[in-house]
Amino acid sequence: MNQTSGNYSDLTIIIPTLNEEKTISLLLSKIEVSIPYCNVIVSDDGSNDNTKKLVEGFEGKNSICFLDRKHERIHGLTISVLDAIMECSTSFFLVMDGDLQHPTESIPQFYEELKQGYDLVAGNRVQVIGKWPLHRKFMSYVARFLGNLSLFIRRKNSVKDIMTGLFASRSDIWKHTIEKKKTDFIQEGYKVLFDFLKLYKEKLKVSHVNYVFGTRNFGESKINNKVIWMFFKSLF
Numbered sequence: 658m659n660q661t662s663g664n665y666s667d668l669t670i671i672i673p674t675l676n677e678e679k680t681i682s683l684l685l686s687k688i689e690v691s692i693p694y695c696n697v698i699v700s701d702d703g704s705n706d707n708t709k710k711l712v713e714g715f716e717g718k719n720s721i722c723f724l725d726r727k728h729e730r731i732h733g734l735t736i737s738v739l740d741a742i743m744e745c746s747t748s749f750f751l752v753m754d755g756d757l758q759h760p761t762e763s764i765p766q767f768y769e770e771l772k773q774g775y776d777l778v779a780g781n782r783v784q785v786i787g788k789w790p791l792h793r794k795f796m797s798y799v800a801r802f803l804g805n806l807s808l809f810i811r812r813k814n815s816v817k818d819i820m821t822g823l824f825a826s827r828s829d830i831w832k833h834t835i836e837k838k839k840t841d842f843i844q845e846g847y848k849v850l851f852d853f854l855k856l857y858k859e860k861l862k863v864s865h866v867n868y869v870f871g872t873r874n875f876g877e878s879k880i881n882n883k884v885i886w887m888f889f890k891s892l893f
């Protein structure tokens with residue numbers, strides 16, 4: 658048993674979703690095995706498949722909330738995560754994708770780091786399993802490099818893999834930043850962690866957790882040229 662004695666009631670797992678009916682139930686089951694008694698918020702942007710039905714019908718030990726953003730004016734991964742953070746009633750949160758690309762087994766490690774006093778724990782992709790098209794690999798490296806350069810020039814905190822969608826942090830510091838600067842985030846974009854680091858002024862105590870990234874096996878990617886363009890614009 659680890660230091661938390663298997664109780665994660667001070668942690669909220671945030672999962673942004675858009676049409677993830679093929680994976681969401683398995684993901685919720687896996688979370689329950691790795692981290693029982695935590696809170697989960699599925700922040701959904703109006704999926705037109707069975708995602709909502711599956712989440713609302715899921716029964717288990719964890720407290721699961723479906724945040725229905727269907728009728729919101731602005732849609733996007735980043736704003737879905739920000740809205741979910743504002744709903745968090747726990748000291749800590751962790752963000753992960755809904756398509757099983759992030760390993761639930763690593764979540765206890767993120768939580769331990771937060772309990773040790775780190776402000777931000779960032780996932781660091783050390784290996785990609787499966788077929789990742791060359792252009793995606795290339796884009797990821799270029800974006801990583803430029804993202805870090807942009808933060809370095811601004812003298813901001815940085816993380817090893819600025820493109821990661823898997824990270825955990827303290828709710829209070831994010832809530833404070835969102836309250837003051839929500840419109841400065843690229844709300845329809847994908848890189849919520851990068852935006853936060855760009856906007857956050859104080860020194861952060863940062864730690865990393867290495868993980869193996871799986872390529873998408875089910876459902877469809879939502880990455881498109883508009884999302885990529887938004888990120889490159891946000892570098893400047």
Ligand SMILES: Nc1nc2c(ncn2[C@@H]2O[C@H](COP(=O)(O)OP(=O)(O)OP(=O)(O)O)[C@@H](O)[C@H]2O)c(=O)[nH]1
Nearest residue numbers: 673674675700702733734737754755873878879880
């Ligand atoms: N709420 C919300 N979730 C989104 C949106 N776009 C994507 N997502 C979710 O965010 C997560 C990451 O999106 P993906 O399309 O998997 O992006 P990716 O992992 O970078 O790309 P792939 O490797 O191709 O899967 C998934 O859980 C998506 O369902 C959106 O506009 N709103």
Ligand SMILES: [Mg+2]
Nearest residue numbers: 754756758873
């Ligand atoms: Mg994905």
